[in-house]
Amino acid sequence: MKLLVLVGPTAVGKTKLSLELAEALNAEVISGDSMQVYRGMDVGTAKATEEERRRVPHHMIDIHDPDHPFSVAEFQAKARELIAEIAGRNRLPFIVGGTGLYVESVCYAYEFSEGGGDEEFREEQRKYALAHGEEALHAKLREVDPISADRLHPNDQRRIIRALEIYHMTGIPMSEQLAAQKKQSPYELCIVGLTMERGLLYKRIEDRIDEMMEQGLVQEVRRLLDQGYTTDLVSMQGLGYKEIAAYLQGNLTLGEAVELLKKNTRRFAKRQLSWFRHMKDIEWVDVTDTANFHAHFQKIHAIITAKLKLNDHFEGGPFS
Template sequence: MFVAEEPPARPRLLVLVGPTAVGKTKLSLSLAQHYEAEIISGDSMQVYRGMDIGTAKASSEELATVKHHLIDIHDPNEPFSVAEFQDRSVPLIRDIDGRGKLPFIVGGTGLYIESVCYNYQFSETGSDEAFRDEMQRIADLQGAEALHQRLREIDPESAQRLHPNDVRRVIRALEIFQLTGERMSEQLGRQKRTTPYRLCIVGLTMDRAILYKRIEERIDLMLEQGLVEEVSGLLERGVDTSALSMQGLGYKEMVAYLEGRLTLAEATNLLKKNTRHFAKRQLSWFRHMKDIEWVNVSEMADFSTQLHAVRGIIATKLNLDR
């Protein structure tokens, strides 16, 4: 008699998302300890070694309390892409789940996290080095905003998602259109939003004014901790200012200060403004994702209340003890 085998259970996957400075790190550490989880960083900048302050990386003491993955895996001159994040994360999730632990993605890079949650299929569109070089010359001669304007004209949705200073990704979006005649936003829109996981996504949000105040306080603390010195050290070690890593928030602004193009006060104010805009774009991205259970932490009296609310969501979605 033929007996059909039961299909293997889908791996569990816990995800915590939200804008910068909303409080993901503290909450994730408590959750990971409670559920015996291993954290996979869903931040496109924390992969870089020696870039700690500007990326708000967890401290060495915090990292020691819970197993973390995809932190400090690249030198700053090396690129990191959504495809690599996906390639590394998928087997990690299977491995962690297979060892009886809970895979737990934490971060704010929306496309990276969404690509894993819903198994995006990225087509091989190839590359056009001559076109890339031409676009880079435009950025160098006319400024990043001129290049971003080109993207706004052909793909306004991608232009809204990408910051003008993210020259590498802006060029890639233009290159996709050049090679295929199709917008990057159209490629993303075709992705099927089905998940191979038993998925629980928790999103943290808070009152906008409170979030912006936290962002400004965080940047002031970064400067006290030595952000300028961190960026100066990277330049002294030969990290190219055109590297993807150096386009990150905190790095490009401090490079402008160190090169004498801005005063420290101007660079700091620009960083605060850019970070506020970044947080707004993060929230916009996540609000278009499905399956997110939102928790407004500014409406809760204290951290223990936040923790209790999130555990309640996890208990319901993943059938785990509160």
């Protein structure tokens, strides 16, 4: 089966390109974002709009309530099912997103074990974070697994604890275990990565956050808190939700929360690029010249059609 993947840091322009490519290539989009699975979390996750979803079928959006502990293993299983279903409809499966491990787990034959947990150890780490702060917990991970520490934000308590737990139980850092996974794809694979001059990317990130504030991010987070979704949930640890919740709970001013969100998002984009740079098979395209969208589209289109050996007219072409 053929599989198309588009990756890149937040705010680089994946959504616009993905819509144009999906229409040209008779594709259906699978969101590769670990936060877009949550219902009611729309503004902060920059989901495709209803109009955009009418243009192109989208999957893995709004499939869980915010109290569901979504995992990479669940994403991988669901995405594999969707890829087979989409190919069975004679359309091209197209993963678009920025959660590196999630995307990579589908592209290659990663194996995840759901067993082997140590709940007592996890609870000890949660108490440690509560007593000493998230930065201290993150520092513990850096001592035993600096590569994973670089990839995980200090706010991402659940994944930090999981990485510590893996080291605690096996004596082998999670990053080493991931590196040892088979990097052979079960698919006929084409991965395109978008990159951009860093200063421009950071400006786009800041502009996007200002736009999110105008679209009602504060109201969205307030509604989630009012519905009983607490800040210790995986979903509420996401960028935008944690910072705005801190404002709503009186721990930050609104200005401080927005500046913190911008800083955290810039750091997140840097970690995304670091992750993708370590992935193989990516065809990188620099989209810094944002006024030249058509040229970028044509270049990416040519990469895809050559790599996946698609015919000149993509209407109903065979993708399985």
